[in-house]
Amino acid sequence: MNAPLHCEIPAxxxxxxxxxxxxxxxxxxxxxxxxSDYIAxxxxxxxxxxxxxxxxxxxxxxxxxxxWVEAQKVEGLTLEVVRLEGRTPVLFxxxxxxxxxxxxxxxxxxxxxxxxxxxxxxxxxxPWTPKYEDGKLxxxxxxxxxxxxxxxxxxxxxxxxxxVPHPRIVGLIETCEESGSYDLxxxxxxxxxxxxxxxxxVCLDSGAGNYDQxxxxxxxxxxxxxxxxxxxxxxxxxxxxASGVVPSSFRIMRxxxxxxxxxxxxxxLPQSFHCEIPAxxxxxxxxxxxxxxxxxxxxxxxxxxxxxxxxxFTLPTTTDPLESLLNxxxxxxxxxxxxxxxxxxxxxxxxxxxxxxxxxxxxFPPLVDASAAIAKLKxxxxxxxxxxxxxxxxxxxGASGWNAPGTVDxxxxxxxxxxxxxxxxxxxxxxxxxxxxxxxxLSKGFPKAQMMxxxxxxxxxNAHGPNEFxxxxxxxxxxxxxxxxxxxxxG
Numbered sequence: 258m259n260a261p262l263h264c265e266i267p268a269x270x271x272x273x274x275x276x277x278x279x280x281x282x283x284x285x286x287x288x289x290x291x292x293s294d295y296i297a298x299x300x301x302x303x304x305x306x307x308x309x310x311x312x313x314x315x316x317x318x319x320x321x322x323x324x325w326v327e328a329q330k331v332e333g334l335t336l337e338v339v340r341l342e343g344r345t346p347v348l349f350x351x352x353x354x355x356x357x358x359x360x361x362x363x364x365x366x367x368x369x370x371x372x373x374x375x376x377x378x379x380x381x382x383x384p385w386t387p388k389y390e391d392g393k394l395x396x397x398x399x400x401x402x403x404x405x406x407x408x409x410x411x412x413x414x415x416x417x418x419x420x421v422p423h424p425r426i427v428g429l430i431e432t433c434e435e436s437g438s439y440d441l442x443x444x445x446x447x448x449x450x451x452x453x454x455x456x457x458x459v460c461l462d463s464g465a466g467n468y469d470q471x472x473x474x475x476x477x478x479x480x481x482x483x484x485x486x487x488x489x490x491x492x493x494x495x496x497x498x499a500s501g502v503v504p505s506s507f508r509i510m511r512x513x514x515x516x517x518x519x520x521x522x523x524x525x526l527p528q529s530f531h532c533e534i535p536a537x538x539x540x541x542x543x544x545x546x547x548x549x550x551x552x553x554x555x556x557x558x559x560x561x562x563x564x565x566x567x568x569x570f571t572l573p574t575t576t577d578p579l580e581s582l583l584n585x586x587x588x589x590x591x592x593x594x595x596x597x598x599x600x601x602x603x604x605x606x607x608x609x610x611x612x613x614x615x616x617x618x619x620x621f622p623p624l625v626d627a628s629a630a631i632a633k634l635k636x637x638x639x640x641x642x643x644x645x646x647x648x649x650x651x652x653x654x655g656a657s658g659w660n661a662p663g664t665v666d667x668x669x670x671x672x673x674x675x676x677x678x679x680x681x682x683x684x685x686x687x688x689x690x691x692x693x694x695x696x697x698x699l700s701k702g703f704p705k706a707q708m709m710x711x712x713x714x715x716x717x718x719n720a721h722g723p724n725e726f727x728x729x730x731x732x733x734x735x736x737x738x739x740x741x742x743x744x745x746x747x748g
């Protein structure tokens with residue numbers, strides 16, 4: 258959390274109470290229903306649905322969002338669904354400035370594609386079955402981040418209703434983010450002249466440390482991944498006949514992964530996968546760890562069991578709040594997210610399997626070049642395979658992380674004032690462990706822009722997993738906070 262500002266913060270030209278009342282009414286009367294309809298559509302990202310075009314779900318959610326935006330009749334708004342051959346579509350909208358002589362542009366970003374279903378949903382919930390309960394809207398994609406386009410327009414409407422002058426506003430809503438945004442750069446290139454001179458980027462695809470204050474994302478990790486496959490036979494053979502002679506593909510897989518990760522600690526071994534944590538980010542992490550404390554690790558759904566009258570829980574890698582925060586934001590990690598070559602239990606006879614394949618997901622620190630790291634990873638995993646087994650790593654690409662630019666005075670004041678106005682608490686800064694590829698593109702393309710990277714993915718919201726939910730009361734306040742910050746953009 259940032260220290261209190263010692264300079265006088267100008268009074269906002271946006272009436273905060275009126276803005277919150279308006280966006281609350283809009284969420285309750287319309288947006289929750291729109292997002293419920295959105296959740297019901299399995300618009301999986303192209304990386305998880307290769308037949309996305311044939312199925313038409315991405316086109317449906319794009320068409321529905323575009324129709325809703327147009328139905329709001331925002332003064333001056335023009336909208337276009339842009340389609341490049343062979344790529345997922347994007348929604349582009351533009352709202353002219355109402356501030357005299359304004360030359361600045363605010364870019365609002367979100368996405369409408371979703372992660373796949375996953376298992377383990379509560380019996381009365383499901384990825385495509387929306388349910389609104391106790392202020393939480395359950396279902397896949399509502400919080401990550403189908404709400405963004407709706408919240409963005411609601412924020413603009415809050416400005417318009419109070420006749421608050423604002424700079425030019427453009428929106429860019431993609432449908433490939435959950436696959437790494439590989440379709441996005443061609444659109445950014447094609448639309449560059451129409452984007453204008455961007456002074457502020459509002460990205461509503463991130464997280465929150467709690468639901469009690471406004472949170473600004475200060476960094477994002479990069480990611481990379483692919484399939485690591487170990488082959489020892491052309492077909493399965495009787496394990497009684499072959500075991501002890503034919504090396505287990507799983508055992509070789511373990512040896513190969515030991516080159517990458519210390520299995521006792523989880524530390525990735527290649528030093529080039531690590532980076533020095535900047536002093537300002539370390540100071541912010543200490544402040545945030547002091548605010549969030551044990552919740553940084555207690556918030557996860559740990560497996561547990563009863564033993565002799567007491568309950569035991571799986572232990573985290575560390576119970577130190579600062580170390581927990583740094584581990585998930587500024588240090589590299591490995592996750593195995595899928596496996597092939599294993600029959601189901603009911604089909605698993607006494608057969609030595611011909612191969613083992615793992616889908617790997619790696620997170621890299623914000624300052625590590627993902628392309629270089631993935632190239633090193635391939636060599637590390639494939640070279641000098643044990644027993645001369647056939648070991649291949651098929652990389653699926655990746656994206657480098659992002660470290661936010663320095664916060665200028667007007668932006669710092671606007672964030673603090675917005676958090677105090679709508680949450681009654683100072684705003685906080687937090688690094689995120691996930692990746693938003695667009696942020697690096699925009700930072701390079703618009704080096705002077707401030708980045709309002711925020712989101713509703715707070716404790717237990719569980720994006721990508723079972724029981725994902727959107728915390729609606731927080732989303733309402735965040736919507737109003739976005740309007741407040743846009744009203745303060747200078748020039």
